[in-house]
Amino acid sequence: MVRDVTLGQYFPGKSLIHRLDPRAKIILLIAYLVIIFCTFNYLSLAVVALFTAFCVAFSGVPAKFYLKSLKVIFVIVIITSVINMFYGTGDPIFEWGIIKITVNGINRAVFVTVRIICLILASSCLTFTTSPTDLTDAIERLMKPLNKIHFPVHEIAMMMSLALRFVPTLLEETDKIMQAQKARGADMDSGNLFQRIKALVPILIPLFVSAFRRAYELATAMECRCYRGGVGRTRMKSIHMKKLDAFAFTATALVIGGVVLCNIFLPAAL
């Protein structure tokens, strides 16, 4: 049961997006998320939506996985767009009791829906095409300047990568403990919610104990391998920005420029 859990949502591949520098991907995603919320008319919204579609298409990840990630936020999208619809200003085109729907309200609903969908698709695109190790590595490298204000960048990145490393190990352990407790007659699949939560206690306690023991041994093993923090440490893989990354930066810059131009020269729809 626990064994099927795939860690993160990484799909190995060799697509254009896969080959981008993970640092570039993170920076671009942040810039892109900002620009999504700076679209004020339909043309700029279309530019952003098209660009998202382009990224999704070139990520080489089957569309059904994107749909799956959208399914999770489906309810949120519906609720926010409906609420937005009723908060429009201007003359109502439809009125029933206290419910007033205006053109402005409909516009708002459309914008919110498209923005959230683009946001989810773009973020999924990052997690689908970048392995967790690459992600933590990129975060460490990007946050390096924070070292100057004594922010423990290396330690945090090390903790993240160790946590990722131990997720499958601890899942396997949970599985084993569950089976062991079942063999002793533990009942975990029946009873009300309260009883089920209570039934988890005999699983969590041994799991915590073993996690601490593992942590202790891991620390010993790391010391044996001369680990002494981030100072003086080198990395085997040095990542460099390539032509492809320059291309991605240019494309995103063009999209941002386009959105800004649309906002300046076209009337806002909101």
Added chain:
Amino acid sequence: MNFISVQNIFFSYSNNEDGSLAKNAVNGVSLEIKKGEFIALLGHNGCGKSTIAKHLNAMLLPDSGKVYIDGDDTCDEEKTYDIRKKVGLVLQNPDNQLVASIVEEDVAFGPENLGVEPEKIRIRVDNALKAVDMYEYRKHAPFKLSGGQKQRVAIAGILAMQPECIVLDEPTAMLDPNGRNEVLSTLLKLNKQNGMTVVLITHYMDEAVLADRVVVMDKGKILTLGTPREVFSQVELLKKHRLDVPQATELAYKLKGCGLNIDKMPLNEEECVKMLEEVLK
């Protein structure tokens, strides 16, 4: 001075919870290990063999007595990392000593800590993985490997630091027979071909037979030491301390007890067959 020189060390873990003094885990042990030797350290659980292992790379420091690695005192804090670089320690549970989610990144962890240049790390990692026959698995996730494979990756992680000696604390205790054979043949290869000094801590007698010298410990002291043949001929002594001897030796010992004339104790099945042939002639 020998490569590793342990001089009359005593060590006890911190006091018990009730405040009483803990008894010494190591009680006056002296041991000399030459470069290129394959040493097996035998004994019951709690006889102090793991404690000795941790003294060899300055993870633990003796309460009294001295440990010298290649002439350096382990108590000298400035030398701690030099010593850990020279003497690599592999622990029992392979799961708990792999730090990265990809095999080659894990092997690179040691040299990365030592500040080796990236291109050189690459070479070291490839060589270390080839030495333990795990090169084709370099892109795999460790949790998908078998126990023996994981333990070999852990050994590669130590080899990538280019140590002169490798100490293994019961590396085969959690492995199935296949995994045990994989790890042992890797160790033998490293010792015979690369001249690596190997200290193998184990409680399997048939593993100890492969070593150049066997050290038997009991209650924090060295009970006896010598070549496998010398040690396992002392069947009475080992039996008195509830230690086993290899099956073949045990058989010969029992036959001898029945009045058969056996002068050379066999250590493995082959020798045993030969001995029986001679006796039956």
